[in-house]
Amino acid sequence: MASVTLRNVRKTYPGGIEAIKGIDLHVGDGQFCVLVGPSGCGKSTLLRMVAGLETVTSGEVDIGGRVVNTIEPADRDIAMVFQNYALYPHMTVYNNMAYGLRNRGMPKPEIDTRVREAAEILEIGPMLERKPRQLSGGQRQRVAMGRAIVRQPKVFLFDEPLSNLDAKLRIAMRVEIRRLQRRLATTAIYVTHDQLEAMTLADILVVMNRGEVEQIGNPLEVYERPATTFVASFIGAPPMNLTSLSPVEAASRGLEGGAILGVRPEDLTLAADTEIPAGGAGYDLTVEAIERVGAETFVYGARTGTQDAGPVSNNPGELPPGQIIVRLPGQAAPAVGSMIRAVAPAAKLHLFSADGRRRFSP
Amino acid sequence: MVEREGIRRYVAHAILWIGIAIVAFPVYLAFVASTQDNAAIANGQMSLLPGAHFLETYYRTVFVGTAGTTREPVGMMMLNSLVMAMSIALGKIAISILSAYAIVFFRFPLRMTMFWIIFVTLMLPVEVRIYPTYKIAADLNLLDSYSGLALPLIASATATLLFRQFFMTVPDELLEASRIDGAGPFRFFKDTLLPLSRTNMAALFVILFIYGWNQYLWPLLITTRDDMQTIQVGIRKMITTSDALTEWPIVMATAILAMLPPVAVVILMQRLFVRGLVETEK
Numbered sequence: 232m233a234s235v236t237l238r239n240v241r242k243t244y245p246g247g248i249e250a251i252k253g254i255d256l257h258v259g260d261g262q263f264c265v266l267v268g269p270s271g272c273g274k275s276t277l278l279r280m281v282a283g284l285e286t287v288t289s290g291e292v293d294i295g296g297r298v299v300n301t302i303e304p305a306d307r308d309i310a311m312v313f314q315n316y317a318l319y320p321h322m323t324v325y326n327n328m329a330y331g332l333r334n335r336g337m338p339k340p341e342i343d344t345r346v347r348e349a350a351e352i353l354e355i356g357p358m359l360e361r362k363p364r365q366l367s368g369g370q371r372q373r374v375a376m377g378r379a380i381v382r383q384p385k386v387f388l389f390d391e392p393l394s395n396l397d398a399k400l401r402i403a404m405r406v407e408i409r410r411l412q413r414r415l416a417t418t419a420i421y422v423t424h425d426q427l428e429a430m431t432l433a434d435i436l437v438v439m440n441r442g443e444v445e446q447i448g449n450p451l452e453v454y455e456r457p458a459t460t461f462v463a464s465f466i467g468a469p470p471m472n473l474t475s476l477s478p479v480e481a482a483s484r485g486l487e488g489g490a491i492l493g494v495r496p497e498d499l500t501l502a503a504d505t506e507i508p509a510g511g512a513g514y515d516l517t518v519e520a521i522e523r524v525g526a527e528t529f530v531y532g533a534r535t536g537t538q539d540a541g542p543v544s545n546n547p548g549e550l551p552p553g554q555i556i557v558r559l560p561g562q563a564a565p566a567v568g569s570m571i572r573a574v575a576p577a578a579k580l581h582l583f584s585a586d587g588r589r590r591f592s593p
Numbered sequence: 594m595v596e597r598e599g600i601r602r603y604v605a606h607a608i609l610w611i612g613i614a615i616v617a618f619p620v621y622l623a624f625v626a627s628t629q630d631n632a633a634i635a636n637g638q639m640s641l642l643p644g645a646h647f648l649e650t651y652y653r654t655v656f657v658g659t660a661g662t663t664r665e666p667v668g669m670m671m672l673n674s675l676v677m678a679m680s681i682a683l684g685k686i687a688i689s690i691l692s693a694y695a696i697v698f699f700r701f702p703l704r705m706t707m708f709w710i711i712f713v714t715l716m717l718p719v720e721v722r723i724y725p726t727y728k729i730a731a732d733l734n735l736l737d738s739y740s741g742l743a744l745p746l747i748a749s750a751t752a753t754l755l756f757r758q759f760f761m762t763v764p765d766e767l768l769e770a771s772r773i774d775g776a777g778p779f780r781f782f783k784d785t786l787l788p789l790s791r792t793n794m795a796a797l798f799v800i801l802f803i804y805g806w807n808q809y810l811w812p813l814l815i816t817t818r819d820d821m822q823t824i825q826v827g828i829r830k831m832i833t834t835s836d837a838l839t840e841w842p843i844v845m846a847t848a849i850l851a852m853l854p855p856v857a858v859v860i861l862m863q864r865l866f867v868r869g870l871v872e873t874e875k
Binding site for chain 2: 282310313315317320331334
C-alpha cells in the first residue's frame with residue numbers, strides 16, 4: 232500500500248520534443264487515479280515514467296515515500312497491465328503468472344498459493360495449463376491482470392487495458408477492475424482515452440492535453456465544473472455546446488473582452504415562446520438531424536446566421552462551428568427542418584475566457 | 594485448390610510423374626550401379642535392375658574405401674563431413690543469434706556501424722576471400738583440423754540478418770513486461786527470446802547443415818591429410834584415377850551415402866522447418 236506523488240515531472244526526448252511539461256500529482260493510498268486525454272497527450276508516457284520504462288528528465292517520482300527516479304522497474308514494487316497484454320506466448324498461463332515471482336527467488340509453495348489464489352479471484356482456474364494463444368481476448372486480459380495481482384504490488388499501472396476488447400466485454404471488465412481494486416485496496420493509475428471509462432473508474436480524474444494537466448478532480452466535479460474549454464469538450468458525450476460571445480455580449484455578463492459560453496446538451500430545454508430566462512441563454516436552431524437512442528433523443532441543430540463562424544477554441548472533440556446539440560428525455564422530438572428555440576437557465580451556464588484557458592463561472 | 598476434371602487432370606498428373614522420373618532416375622541409376630559388379634559397369638553392360646553386390650559394396654565403401662585414390666574408408670569421410678556441417682550449423686546459429694540480440698535490443702556506440710560491417714560480409718563469400726582466409730587459417734595453425742574446416746565458414750551475415758528481422762517483430766511490451774517481472778538481459782534472452790526463436794533456429798539449422806555438408810572448395814584447400822578429407826572431396830578423388838579402373842560401384846555407393854544425412858535432416862526437421870519459414874508465433 233502506498234501513495235504516488237509526482238513533483239514537477241518533465242520528459243524531454245532527445246531532439247527537444249517535450250512530452251511532459253511539468254506535472255504535479257498526488258494519488259493517495261488505495262485511490263484509483265485515471266489519466267485521460269486525446270492520443271499524444273502524454274498520458275501513457277507519464278504512466279511509463281511511473282513504471283520506470285521511461286527515464287525522467289527532471290522532477291521526482293515518489294512511490295510510497297521513496298523517490299524511484301533511478302530505480303529499475305522490477306524494484307519499484309509496481310505491476311503493469313499492457314494494452315496488448317504482453318503475455319509470454321510460449322509459457323502457460325500458470326508460468327506467465329509465476330515468472331515474475333520465480334525471478335524474485337520466491338519459494339515454490341508460496342508461488343503456487345499466490346497463483347492459484349489469483350486464478351480463483353479471476354476465474355481462470357481451469358485455464359492454468361493453457362497457452363495464451365488458446366485463450367480469448369477477455370481471458371488473456373484476465374491473465375494479464377492475474378500477473379499483476381500475484382505480485383501484490385504497491386501500485387497497479389494500467390495502460391489502456393480494455394481497448395482491445397469488444398464493447399460488451401469492456402463494460403464487464405471495467406466493473407471487474409474496479410471491484411478488484413477496491414477489494415485489494417491497492418493504489419492504481421489507469422490510462423485511457425475513453426472518457427466513459429475514466430468517469431466510471433476514477434476516484435481522481437486527471438485530464439491531460441499536450442503534456443500538461445488541464446484539470447484534476449473527482450469525476451463529477453470535473454464534469455460539472457470543467458476548468459477549461461478543452462475539458463468541457465473532452466469530458467461528456469455528446470460534448471458541451473460552446474459558443475463565442477462578442478465583447479458586447481460578454482460585457483452584459485460583466486466580463487471584459489470576449490468570452491466563451493458553454494451549455495451541456497442535457498441542460499437545454501425547448502421553449503415555446505421567445506423568452507430567455509433571466510441571465511440564461513437561448514439559441515434559435517434549425518433541426519438538422521435527430522438521434523433516438525431509446526431513453527433519450529439528441530437533436531442536432533444549426534444556429535441561424537452563424538454559418539461562417541470559425542471553431543470556438545480548436546479542441547479535439549469540439550462540435551463543428553454553429554452546431555448545437557440538445558438532449559431531450561424520452562422519444563418525442565421536433566421534425567427535421569423545423570425551427571426551434573433551446574434555452575438554458577443562468578445556473579447551468581459555463582463561462583470561459585476567450586482563449587478557453589480560464590473558467591469564470593463559479 | 595481448383596478441382597480439375599477428366600483429361601486435364603491426367604495431363605497434370607502425367608507431367609508431375611515425368612518430372613519425378615527426371616529427378617529420380619539418376620539417383621536410381623546411382624543406386625543400381627552401386628549394387629553391380631564393377632566389370633559389368635566398365636563393359637557398358639549394366640542392368641537397370643539392382644545387382645547382387647549390395648552388402649559387399651556398401652561394407653567395403655564404409656569400412657575399407659577404394660583401393661587406390663582415397664586411402665580412407667568413406668565412414669571416416671562421413672564423420673569428417675558430419676563434424677564440419679554440425680559445427681558450421683550450430684556455430685553460425687549461436688554466433689548470429691547473439692549478435693542479432695545485441696544489435697536489436699541494446700543501444701551502444703557504433704551499433705549501426707557494426708550492423709553494416711556484418712551486412713557487408715554478405716558480399717564476401719569464402720570463394721571471394723579465399724586467399725586471405727587461407728593465409729589466416731594457415732598462420733593460426735588451423736590446416737588439417739576441424740576448427741580450420743568450420744570456423745571460416747561460420748562467420749557470415751545471413752543468419753544474423755534473419756534473427757535480426759525476427760527480433761524486430763517481437764513486441765516491445767514483451768521486453769517491458771520482462772523488465773517489470775525482474776528479468777535482466779540474460780534472463781530475457783534465455784526465457785523469452787530463445788523459446789520464441791525455436792522454429793527459426795530449426796529452419797536455419799536445416800539450411801546451414803546442408804550448406805556445410807555440401808562444401809567442396811574450402812575443405813579441398815584446407816585439408817591435405819587423408820583422414821581429414823570430407824565426403825564431397827572424397828567422391829571427386831575416387832573418380833579421377835590415372836592408372837587404374839575407377840571403382841564405380843564404390844563411387845556410386847559413396848554418392849548415395851553422401852545424400853542420406855541431408856535427406857534425414859530435412860525429413861526430421863520438416864515440420865519445424867516449414868513453420869519457421871511461414872509462421873511467426875507471437
